[in-house]
Amino acid sequence: MLALLTLLAAPAAPAATLVTPSGDAVPENLLRIGLHLDAPLSAALDMVRVTLFDDNGAVIEHAFLDLPLASADGKSVTLLLDPGRIKTGVGPNVALGPALRAGQGVRLRVDDPQLGHAVEKRWRVESSLRSRIEPQHWTVRLAKRGSRQALRIGFPTALDGDAAPLLALQGPDGRRLAGSARLADGEREWRFTPASAWRPGTYLLRIHPRLEDPQGNRLCSAFEQAGQSAQQCGEEGRREFIIE
Template sequence: MISTSTPVALKAILNWRASALLLALPLISSAATLVTPSGPAVPENLLRIVLHLDAPLKAPLEMRHVLLSDADGVPIDGAFLDLPLAGRDGKSLTLLLHPGRIKTGVGPNLKVGPALHAGQSVVLRIDDPQLGRMVEKRWQVQPPLRQAITPQQWTLQAVKRGSRTPLRVVFPTALDADAAPLLALQGPGGTRVAGTARLAAGETEWRFTPAQAWRAGSYVLRVHPQLEDPQGNRLCSAFEQAGQSAQQCDDEGRREFIID
């Protein structure tokens, strides 16, 4: 059984056209494996979409191959920055939605408004021949999420001492796809609990399987200051907050619980 207590102290796309492009793609092995956020819905202020690859692309992704459209196939103009960012190993590509359209009260937001609107359905399509197939992902757009990440809002599911049942930490909204190693468990005696961690349920759950059976005692879920969600919200500030990009998050998040 788990009981929680007060904490101690304490990281940004037409149907007929898609079919035609799909037929035109060469039959090579697919490099694309997953698009995140992988769940069915995203907030209106979504900042980052990440394409996860089996292997690095041989040439940079060109944004002319990326289309974001509404449910009727109408393109959403100017949704992205023309700046796809490759991960260090080349096996991920981050597509940045225009941040100036996301932050309320700034020039692009005032002039053309946000790219996404709560209540609409949107479709991302990527037809780069390097991927071997059309990549497509659909989302329902929900109201914006403009608040810092708050571990006290997370739900910890009960585990029993003596078992190796995975600890499930459920978030109210999805975190970045690379968030799993940014959470760690401190066990009784203050040492780190060995085990394996992964995200699940559209990046809304952290599941940790201990290497050894759970022991009774006090535990602390420790959250790295670099943790972000796909909207750019962090532990220390929301993306919407003025000057947040220059603010450095130094303090970790903490969540205490007890296994009886």
């Protein structure tokens, strides 16, 4: 009976609810993969149980750094692909080549027992994305005044899976607009639903300097830009729009 009670009281395994990038394709220079969990892990993710396979089912060796990064609340874990294999001309890139190769397919498998079940995700690999993030290339799909429709901001390429809180709206009164935000469409769209109906006026989308895409490209620089690692992005991005 005691064993049964202990079993019933055991917390549910923190199964991964989402792997990002969640779309069907990733660029050859993908740097980060995110596991988004229902609950924090009890210990660091075991990177021995994290594997990338190619189209033929062969293991892609030395693809990851042995450095899983947990978020502050423990409910997301970032897997880092070896940046030395991504940056052109760096030793591992020259010796081993990139872990991902455009035109091929890859399969991620994570079978750490802490997850409760194996997690898998497949992608096709496309050409590298080596440009900084350009908010002026984003599209804005306006909501109707007087409604609580979601405002939709579209991106040419996916953002990081944890990027939703790094965008905020300033209303016509100059204050931050209350509401809920989430990423959709393979992290290629930001959807914001206001707490109250949209009012007419000028709105400002404010973009935190820490915003990145899964390749490590930022607002102020691309991942492969000379001196990027030492460069501090200090200025936020902005996009203004009007609801009439």
